[in-house]
Amino acid sequence: MKKIGFFLSFLFFVVISNAQYQNEIGARQGGIGGSGVIISDIWSSYHNQAGLADVSNISAGIFYSNPFYVNALKTTAFAFAIPTEKFGSAGLNYSYFGDNNSNFSKFGFAYAKRLGKRITGGIQIDYFRRAQLSYGITGVVAGEFGLIAEPVDNLFIGAHVFNPWRSKFSNSEEYLSSILRLGMGYKFSEKVLFTLEGEKDIEHKVVVRGGTEYNVAGGLFLRAGVATNPVKYTFGLGYNLKGASIDLTYINHNILGGYFQFGLGYVLNQKGVKKT
Numbered sequence: 001m002k003k004i005g006f007f008l009s010f011l012f013f014v015v016i017s018n019a020q021y022q023n024e025i026g027a028r029q030g031g032i033g034g035s036g037v038i039i040s041d042i043w044s045s046y047h048n049q050a051g052l053a054d055v056s057n058i059s060a061g062i063f064y065s066n067p068f069y070v071n072a073l074k075t076t077a078f079a080f081a082i083p084t085e086k087f088g089s090a091g092l093n094y095s096y097f098g099d100n101n102s103n104f105s106k107f108g109f110a111y112a113k114r115l116g117k118r119i120t121g122g123i124q125i126d127y128f129r130r131a132q133l134s135y136g137i138t139g140v141v142a143g144e145f146g147l148i149a150e151p152v153d154n155l156f157i158g159a160h161v162f163n164p165w166r167s168k169f170s171n172s173e174e175y176l177s178s179i180l181r182l183g184m185g186y187k188f189s190e191k192v193l194f195t196l197e198g199e200k201d202i203e204h205k206v207v208v209r210g211g212t213e214y215n216v217a218g219g220l221f222l223r224a225g226v227a228t229n230p231v232k233y234t235f236g237l238g239y240n241l242k243g244a245s246i247d248l249t250y251i252n253h254n255i256l257g258g259y260f261q262f263g264l265g266y267v268l269n270q271k272g273v274k275k276t
Contacts, residue, residue: 027247027263031236032211033225035195037183038158045093045110048146048160049122052089052112061265071099088113118150138169154187191215243267
């Protein structure tokens with residue numbers, strides 16, 4: 001009975017924490033331990049909006065994950081970005097977490113712009129809707145912002161703040177999580193990227209994530225990473241071809257076992273390779 005109680009309590013914690021922030025979205029980021037604060041791609045709207053400034057063409061992506069094959073933990077997500085040469089990049093994203101009994105949905109509008117030769121910034125306004133059979137529907141508006149800098153060639157430093165003003169759900173005394181993420185990444189070559197970051201929720205312990213991405217040949221990528229609190233080991237594959245990308249990640253929780261993440265992306269009229 002103790003094991004069952006622990007399992008149910010842990011799943012409840014995972015549902016609440018992931019639903020509020022959803023930093024597991026993006027199978028590429030998932031493959032490197034979830035360390036996405038310096039990554040620039042379509043999924044930057046879920047990790048650090050500053051990364052959208054380096055998305056050079058119209059992009060879209062879809063994501064799916066069903067941790068431990070429990071419907072209450074299932075996540076689907078969509079992201080879309082439109083860049084312009086003069087005015088920066090705009091992005092829209094939507095995610096749904098949970099099942100018919102209890103679920104979170106999130107809608108976000110993001111804006112990102114290059115602020116200088118070596119720095120980008122981004123902001124996002126979010127609306128969260130929570131529906132529970134026992135408690136009804138509540139909602140909350142929140143915001144987030146971030147920066148990515150390249151102080152020297154191939155070294156990237158990122159910072160992201162989620163919900164800095166402590167938004168509270170309507171008709172409730174429950175606050176949305178407030179989270180700070182700081183990270184760095186280094187490109188040892190055009191083929192190898194290393195990432196490391198820390199995350200601090202004001203109500204929970206520090207989470208450390210890190211990983212590496214290796215471009216084996218052409219559009220084929222191998223990824224591996226690790227995260228703490230709880231400990232997770234991650235392994236991923238990615239393949240890019242003529243603007244289309246497919247990413248598959250396996251995440252192993254040290255207590256509860258493993259599960260997969262899946263992502264598809266498309267970049268219209270792709271002309272180059274993203275920086276990170």
